[in-house]
Amino acid sequence: MPPTSETLTAERILEATEEVLRRHGPAKATVVDVARALGVSHGSVYRHFRTKAVLREAVTKRWLDRTSAKLAGIVVAGGSPEERLRAWLAALFEAKRHKAGDDPELFATYTVLTDENVTAVGEHIDDLTGQLTRIIEDGAGSGAFDAPDPAAAARAVFHATGRFHDPGYAREWQRPGVQEEFEAVVNLLVRGLSSP
Secondary structure: OOOOOOOOOHHHHHHHHHHHHHHHOOOOOOHHHHHHHHOOOHHHHHHHOOOHHHHHHHHHHHHHHHHHHHHHHHHOOOOOHHHHHHHHHHHHHHHHHHHHHHOHHHHHHHHHHHHHOHHHHHHHHHHHHHHHHHHHHHHHHHOOEOOOOHHHHHHHHHHHOHHHOOHHHHHHOOOOOHHHHHHHHHHHHHHHHEOO
8 A cells, every 4th residue: 555645534435435435435434445435554544433333324424514504604694584594494405315315326316324323313403493493583583583492493493394304215306396395384484483
C-alpha cells in the first residue's frame, strides 16, 4: 500500500468510507477497504474511529447533518413564519428526493446504515423538529400561528409530512402527482396552524 502524503483526518476517512460504501455496499464494505482507498493501514483508521460500528455511525451522522445544515439556514432566513415553514418543508422534501433519485445505490446504503444507527437518526429527527419548533414559535409569537405548544405542533407537522421525507416512501417521490400531493398537505397544515 503506497504511503499517503496528506494528513489523515477524520473527514478524509469519512469521505473515503462514503466512496467505499457506494462501491461495495454496506454488507461488504470493510475498514480494510477504507484504509486501502486512503493508502494507509487499517490501524490508522482505527486511531480515528475505534470500531467499524463507530465509523459507520459517524458516516451516517455526516450524511444526515448535510440535510440539517441546509435546513438550518431557512429557520433564520427572512420572510414570514408561513413562508419559512413552507420553504423548510419543501427543502426537506427536495433534499430527500434528490438523495434518493441522484444516487440510488448510496441512498440504499444509507437506508441500511440509518436502520443500524438509531441514535444518530434520533438526534437528526430531534434537530429537525427543533428547527420546525423555532419557526412555529416565531409564528406563534407574531400571531400568525395559533400554536400554544410549538414543540408539539412541530412534531405533528413533521409526522404529518413523513410520506415526503421518510426513506420508506422513497419509491413514491418520483411518481406523477407527488408534488401536488405534497403541496396539498402543506396547505392543509398551514391552514391548521394559522390564527383565526
